[in-house]
Amino acid sequence: MLPMPHGGKLVEIRDMSPDSLDRSDYKGFIEVSYETAVTVMDIKNGILSPITGFVEENDYHSILNEQRLENGTPWSIPIMMGIGEDSSGKVREGDTAVLSYGGNPIAEIEVSQLYRYDKKKHSESVFGTNSADHPGVAKVQEAGNVAVAGKITAAGNVAVPFISDTLFPKETRKIFSERGWTTVSAFQTRNVPHRGHEQIQRLSLRSTDGLFINPVIGRKKKGDYTDEAIMKAYSALVESYYPPNKVLLTPLHYEMMYAGPREAVMHAIMRKNFGCSHFIVGRDHAGVGSFYGPYEAQENLRNFNDLGISIVPFEETFYCRKCEQLVTDRECAHPSSYQERFSGTKLREIISSEQLPPPEVMRLEVYNVIKSMPEPFVR
Numbered sequence: 029m030l031p032m033p034h035g036g037k038l039v040e041i042r043d044m045s046p047d048s049l050d051r052s053d054y055k056g057f058i059e060v061s062y063e064t065a066v067t068v069m070d071i072k073n074g075i076l077s078p079i080t081g082f083v084e085e086n087d088y089h090s091i092l093n094e095q096r097l098e099n100g101t102p103w104s105i106p107i108m109m110g111i112g113e114d115s116s117g118k119v120r121e122g123d124t125a126v127l128s129y130g131g132n133p134i135a136e137i138e139v140s141q142l143y144r145y146d147k148k149k150h151s152e153s154v155f156g157t158n159s160a161d162h163p164g165v166a167k168v169q170e171a172g173n174v175a176v177a178g179k180i181t182a183a184g185n186v187a188v189p190f191i192s193d194t195l196f197p198k199e200t201r202k203i204f205s206e207r208g209w210t211t212v213s214a215f216q217t218r219n220v221p222h223r224g225h226e227q228i229q230r231l232s233l234r235s236t237d238g239l240f241i242n243p244v245i246g247r248k249k250k251g252d253y254t255d256e257a258i259m260k261a262y263s264a265l266v267e268s269y270y271p272p273n274k275v276l277l278t279p280l281h282y283e284m285m286y287a288g289p290r291e292a293v294m295h296a297i298m299r300k301n302f303g304c305s306h307f308i309v310g311r312d313h314a315g316v317g318s319f320y321g322p323y324e325a326q327e328n329l330r331n332f333n334d335l336g337i338s339i340v341p342f343e344e345t346f347y348c349r350k351c352e353q354l355v356t357d358r359e360c361a362h363p364s365s366y367q368e369r370f371s372g373t374k375l376r377e378i379i380s381s382e383q384l385p386p387p388e389v390m391r392l393e394v395y396n397v398i399k400s401m402p403e404p405f406v407r
């Protein structure tokens with residue numbers, strides 16, 4: 029049996045109907061960011077079950093303080109929408125408002141609360157820091173001071189890249205069942221695959237029926253791999269090396285917050301909603317810079333024995349020239365001169381140069397796909 033959706037039931041919010049766009053009884057109209065439009069799409073399709081909208085104040089404080097909704101369900105980062113003080117006069121509690129993106133209505137929301145929140149406390153709780161050098165904190169500082177809470181009652185999908193390759197939880201659960209998978213390992217990534225990733229995926233394929241590779245695509249930082257590079261590189265790996273019908277590759281449209289330990293919990297919950305029984309957590313999961321310790325995300329996940337998805341922690345994998353294979357510190361006692369650690373910077377250098385990657389670092393098929401792109405990095 030695949031795990032139940034988080035909170036017991038998969039959320040599914042009805043489409044915006046063409047008539048709903050002509051309704052004259054809408055009280056408010058809120059133009060939202062791309063990030064919020066994507067969040068609405070994730071709520072609509074049950075990726076964030078059991079959340080049906082933007083959280084109310086009681087849940088908000090419970091999440092900050094306990095990493096749980098008020099009813100006790102594990103939940104580590106508040107799903108919220110902040111608006112500016114000047115816009116807050118335009119919507120009132122009790123209104124049915126329209127959310128629009130780029131001037132097009134994308135959702136209806138029943139506004140249940142408007143509340144102010146303390147950005148400093150918010151950042152310290154969610155990110156463990158109030159430093160504006162942290163990209164998540166910087167976004168909070170830019171966001172409006174007033175949180176709009178309420179249930180989304182109708183929504184549409186926004187135009188996102190790779191929409192034809194995108195599967196939502198209802199569909200992935202059906203595919204897992206049709207393939208007879210009862211245990212599925214979820215692999216989160218925002219990078220192109222190197223051999224270290226492949227090793228972890230292979231180990232997961234030995235112990236569970238299927239592997240769900242679910243790269244996060246969305247707004248990126250300069251120097252990150254483009255969405256296209258990540259998706260095509262993974263397609264090359266899956267097609268060239270993995271047995272057919274053992275792996276499902278589909279993108280997750282989601283904006284990284286780089287909240288490390290707390291975000292790892294959200295990543296696990298979303299994959300549980302897709303139907304996965306196991307969630308792989310490597311080194312510095314969802315981290316940025318040196319804000320979190322390398323295994324802090326794994327440690328935070330140990331606080332939850334009721335998450336409903338098994339956490340599979342992995343230590344850093346590297347190649348040892350003496351062992352002649354990919355290893356971790358648990359199995360290899362050789363000096364660092366034998367050890368070839370995977371470094372994002374080094375990989376980028378290889379890709380940007382004309383040298384071929386060593387086979388113990390990256391598959392040639394993966395390299396060739398990336399190399400054939402005019403611009404594999406975000407400029």
Ligand SMILES: [Zn+2]
Nearest residue numbers: 348351360362
């Ligand atoms: Zn060794």
